[in-house]
Amino acid sequence: MTQSIFLYSIIMLLTALSWFKDRQKTKKALMKAKNMLVKLAPELLAILLFVGLSLSIFTPETISSLIGDQSGVVGVFIASFIGSFAMLPSFVVFPLADTLVDNGAGLVQVSAFIATLVSVGFASLPMERKIFGKEFTYMRNLSAVLMAFVFSFVIWVVLPWL
Amino acid sequence: MAIIKRFRALTILSIILLGLTWISPDRGTNALSLTGDSLIDMFSLLPPILVLVGLIDQWVDKKVLIKFMGDDSKFLGVIVALLLGGLAAGPMYIAFPIAITLLKKGANIRYVVFFLGVWTTAKLPIVLFEVAAFGWQYTFIHVSVGLIFFYFVGVFFEKRFDPKTLVKEDITSNDK
Numbered sequence: 001m002t003q004s005i006f007l008y009s010i011i012m013l014l015t016a017l018s019w020f021k022d023r024q025k026t027k028k029a030l031m032k033a034k035n036m037l038v039k040l041a042p043e044l045l046a047i048l049l050f051v052g053l054s055l056s057i058f059t060p061e062t063i064s065s066l067i068g069d070q071s072g073v074v075g076v077f078i079a080s081f082i083g084s085f086a087m088l089p090s091f092v093v094f095p096l097a098d099t100l101v102d103n104g105a106g107l108v109q110v111s112a113f114i115a116t117l118v119s120v121g122f123a124s125l126p127m128e129r130k131i132f133g134k135e136f137t138y139m140r141n142l143s144a145v146l147m148a149f150v151f152s153f154v155i156w157v158v159l160p161w162l
Numbered sequence: 163m164a165i166i167k168r169f170r171a172l173t174i175l176s177i178i179l180l181g182l183t184w185i186s187p188d189r190g191t192n193a194l195s196l197t198g199d200s201l202i203d204m205f206s207l208l209p210p211i212l213v214l215v216g217l218i219d220q221w222v223d224k225k226v227l228i229k230f231m232g233d234d235s236k237f238l239g240v241i242v243a244l245l246l247g248g249l250a251a252g253p254m255y256i257a258f259p260i261a262i263t264l265l266k267k268g269a270n271i272r273y274v275v276f277f278l279g280v281w282t283t284a285k286l287p288i289v290l291f292e293v294a295a296f297g298w299q300y301t302f303i304h305v306s307v308g309l310i311f312f313y314f315v316g317v318f319f320e321k322r323f324d325p326k327t328l329v330k331e332d333i334t335s336n337d338k
Contacts, residue, residue, distance in 0.1 A: 001206070003206075003207075003251050003287070004206035004207060007206075007207060007210045007211075007251065008210050010210075011210035011213050011214055012210075014214070014217055015213060015217065018217055018220070018221065025220040025221065026217075026220070028216070028220055029213065029216035029217045029219060029220040029221075030213065030216060031216070032212075032215070032216040032219055032220075033209070033212040033213040033215065033216040036212050036215065036216075036259055037208070037209065037212055040259075042168050042169050042171070042172050043171065043255075044204065044208075044255065045172055046171035046172045046175055047253075047255055048197050048200045048201050048204060049172065049175040049176070049179065049193075049197050050175060051196065051197065051200045052179075052193040052194060052195075052196035052197030052198075052199075052200065053175065053178060053179060053182065053193045053197075055192075055193070055196045056182070056189045056190075056192040056193035056196055057182070057189065057193075087253070089200060089203055089253060090252070090253060090285065090288045090291075091287070091288065091291060093288070093291075094288070094291040094292050094294070094295040094296070095291065095295065097295060097296070098295040098296070111304070114304075115283075115304070115308075118254070118282045118283065118288075119254070119279070119282035119283065121254055121255070124254060124255045124258075126170075126171045127255055127258065128255075128258060131258050131259075131261075131262050131329075132258075132261075132262075132328060132329075133328065135323075136319070136323060136328060139319070139322070140275070140278070140315075140319075143311075143312075143315045143318075144282070146311075147307070147308065147311045147312065147315075150307060150311060151303075151304060151307045151308070151311075154303055154307055155300070155303065158299075158303065161299075162297075162299055162300060
């Protein structure tokens with residue numbers, strides 16, 4: 001909330017400054033902002049609906065039972081799969097991950113879950129594809145899945161010291 | 163046809179929501195209220211970010227951006243990407259309009275991809291949550307693995323993609 005007020009105030013200040021310096025440019029800038037919002041609206045609504053669905057389907061108990069600390073490499077795959085599909089607001093990710101570990105999920109698996117959750121966006125694929133094209137979008141998301149594997153491997157290696 | 167394609171994802175998800183509500187009314191209404199919550203979250207961040215993108219588009223000179231994030235910006239490009247991504251707020255879909263503006267203004271693909279990576283793994287407000295949940299060592303490993311990995315993804319993408327053809331559709335323009 002404070003973040004939002006802060007952001008709105010800064011942007012309003014900048015817009016006012018811009019308006020004061022050059023009305024034409026400011027009008028153009030605002031038009032562009034409006035166009036982006038209108039063009040991305042269907043994709044954005046889809047993302048939000050996806051967030052709602054994933055939060056209500058994947059409860060902490062459900063996920064923990066799938067990726068327990070004995071689930072091994074299979075658990076890492078399941079965790080990355082769920083993480084890629086689900087989409088959660090970032091401030092929910094870590095408290096949720098903490099709850100998962102408390103419920104019996106393994107830290108290595110949870111790490112793969114976190115990494116895919118934040119950087120692989122199945123829900124935002126249509127939007128990303130619209131902006132950057134197919135190849136870029138699929139390759140960026142695949143590389144993020146790869147990063148999740150690398151990261152959970154590192155956590156697996158250092159686990160005894162954590 | 164274009165209209166159907168435009169609303170395809172939304173339609174499929176609405177059908178899933180209806181199905182879920184039919185199987186379990188509790189979870190269905192829960193999903194709907196959670197969607198409402200994230201709609202509010204979205205409106206608390208996205209509109210000002212889009213206005214910012216519009217202002218950058220109008221005011222920031224291409225030459226300046228090329229100096230900061232262009233082909234020859236070297237270390238400066240890394241620093242600028244770190245600052246932009248690290249001080250950011252909000253989910254990844256907010257980063258896309260920013261990334262596209264940077265590309266249009268002449269930023270090198272390497273730094274733009276790195277910026278997206280920083281946005282996902284090293285946003286300062288989220289890093290604080292991570293430290294609170296899993297401690298310093300864990301967070302340090304996550305952030306370093308993420309930064310190193312996405313920097314090299316950036317290097318690879320720079321070789322793989324042509325900056326001139328990458329931007330498929332200018333979502334800021336007026337035409338349909």
